[in-house]
Amino acid sequence: MTDSTANEPVDEVEARPRNAFLTFLRDLVVILVIAFLVSFVVKTFLVRSFYIPSGSMKDTLQVDDRILVNQLSPELMAVERGDVIVFTDPGGWLTARAVTPPSAFEWVLQQVGLLADTSEEYVIKRVIGLPGDTVACCNPRGQLSVNGVPIKEPYVLLPETGAPVSKDDFSVDIPAGSYWVMGDNRYASKDSRYNRDTPGKGFVLEDEIVGRAFVINWPFSRFGWxxxxxxxFAGVPDPAGTPAPAAQGPSGG
Structure with a gap:
């Protein structure tokens, strides 16, 4: 009986599994490159990950929360009152502190959006006033008002029940192209109120906005929109005096 494999070249028989392994490696590299390119595009143009380093947004955000930020705001999606936004430091807002630089691997993951950005040059606050608005605090009931209308702020963390929503009184007219922002932890937030002596005079310019935070994605126990x-803000008129439309559905936060 003749062995049909006896006449096959030895190297051809041995090459089959080796070629299959090389094909697998090639496909794996292609998949990884595509995945990194997609992540880079998403991070650059659509969604970016950040982590929360301080308690200025408690109880909405806790220290070390990870959030996702929609970078279509404000270019394609208008920033609204009540939005939680991430923006670059307008200058003088952040206190310098030692930061452990990321490893080379962590840096690569940050660049493609697979790891939260740990840079200290970003700030996160809630938008209270839009361009042209007048924001003032506090009325006899301790409330903040926008364009003369007192607003209820269920997201604000206060040191005690009945305390004013701002420790210090203020009244400000917001110039064009600028926003007034405040932290939810009102008595522990260095926000627009306390940066009036900085180059931006407490305002955040539209060009400084990175995007709107829309979800807590880590830890899983705190996952939520x-x-x-x-x-x-439903009853607040715009600067021209036209009332804003009534909100539809329950509010989040």
């Missing part, structure tokens, strides 16, 4: 509380 970040709402803008439209009900709180």
């Amino acid at each position: 970040l709402g803008s509380h439209p009900d709180s």
